[in-house]
Amino acid sequence: MNSPHLWWYITRASAIVAWALMTLSVVWGTLLSTRVLRKVDNPSWLQDLHRYLGGTAIVMVVIHMVTLMLDGWLHFSVANVLVPFSSDYRALPVAIGILGFYLLVAVQGSSLLMRWLPRRFWKAIHYSSYLIVVLVSFHAGLTGTDVTALWYRIVAISIIGLSVVAVLVRVLAGTKATTSRGSASVRSVPDTTVSDTTVRSGDGLATGSAALPLVLDRTTMRVAATFRVSDEVLGLRLVPTTTDLLPVWHPGAHITLALPNGLERQYSLCGDPADRSHFDIAVLQTQPSLGGSSWIHANARPGLELEVTAPLNRFELEPAYSYTFIAGGIGITPIKAMIESLPQRRDWHLVYVGRSRKSMAFADELVARYPGRVLVHASDENVAALNFEKFLQTVQTDVYCCGPEALMVRIAAAVPRERLHLERFQPVERAAIGGPQPVMVSCRKSKKNFDVPAGQSILEALEQNGLPVLGSCRKGVCGTCDVRVVSGLPDHLDSVVDDEEKDRVGIMYPCVSRATTPDLVLDL
Structure with a gap:
């Protein structure tokens, strides 16, 4: 030396x-x-x-x-x-x-x-x-x-x-x-289409990326084209009104649309992430509609301008040697994006269930493109329901599932937590022990302190006190309103990611979550 x-x-x-x-x-x-x-x-x-x-x-x-x-x-x-x-x-x-x-x-x-x-x-x-x-x-x-x-x-x-x-x-x-941005409006059908319903998020059982507070940029985008994906699903192609390239995104990501009727709704992105000239989404006409899907189906036309947030991903595809994808109804949309992002040599299989083949978006396309890998089970064609519990006993792969809550519950009960990744449309029913309790919230950066009564959400109290936090679903599923916790113990009542993961990175979702301590200090 x-x-x-x-x-x-x-x-x-x-x-x-x-x-x-x-x-x-x-x-x-x-x-x-x-x-x-x-x-x-x-x-x-x-x-x-x-x-x-x-x-x-x-x-x-x-x-x-x-x-x-x-x-x-x-x-x-x-x-x-x-x-x-x-x-x-x-x-x-x-x-x-x-x-x-x-x-x-x-x-x-x-x-x-x-x-x-x-x-x-x-x-x-x-x-x-x-x-x-x-x-x-x-x-x-x-x-x-x-x-x-x-x-x-x-x-x-x-x-x-x-x-x-x-x-x-x-x-x-x-x-x-x-160049492709300039010609996007003349393409009536996207390479792949996207998602659906009123809320999208990664589930608490997902083992994907840690949920950390994000800065979500908003931009104005224009509807360049609309197209029918199925009898109940309307596809939209959104292009930026500026010449900037759109942000990089990965399968499983979603964007939030601010609709002119005052509602905000999340829709998954699909298609080729390499083409950053446009976003493709698809909207399911839900029955009954809460006002989001019905407005889009009635009013979305080429030329319409909407405020759109940057992509957010709570359902990211994690590296694995083999995958089992399970989709129910419109839940196929983020799953389809994941499948198309995988290399040809990667081992995967898809189980796709729905009411009828006519209502199941992409069913025939997926069967034709991936023979031997896709099982489509339409209720109107099969008397007996699929026995997922028996099927999953032999599966040792990572399992990704998106669909109705009843399907998610069955899959969650049959797959070990470390191999399970879910995306829910609706929140899991969770309630504070002993009912909602008032809490004193202190905001470290703004030096504001205020009481939040039991009947008011912390998100509403933040907005009322001049501390607007971007919130969208207000149900604890989209993951938009995350805030960093400085001290105090949150009572996590959301369905975004695992509670232990939220505690590890020090965040909470104030739209539904509260506190188990009398005081809560937030980094706002």
């Missing part, structure tokens, strides 16, 4: 590895955002690899900086590796490298905090990844001692070449999306 050359060798190696990892992270991020790899494997696995590449790059840069200080020839100090222009050794190239390091930390940090950051701010930071590669390339070329070596030139050309390819893919994908 005392060899005068040891630290110099580690410095050179860590620098090259960090440079390569930064470039691969940028390239991988580009492939993810353009969905070039959508047929390769599960989106969650791809995103995990993207994060690992960026995180490992930071680790290698830190090693590079530490070994520079340990090297006996350069005699770098802590200030020399952290403060631009404090080094006498090639001050400008070193300063460029330091700036690239700080940008890398900002990008990686914004990825960890993206759930709390405004999307435009997060995107602005994230796009600086391309600048990082440029800065590091200049830093490497102007400070490296091996720049004249053949192996170094090969590595440098390869890395820079990958960077150029990433930029070209990003530009070409953006141009293609912009």
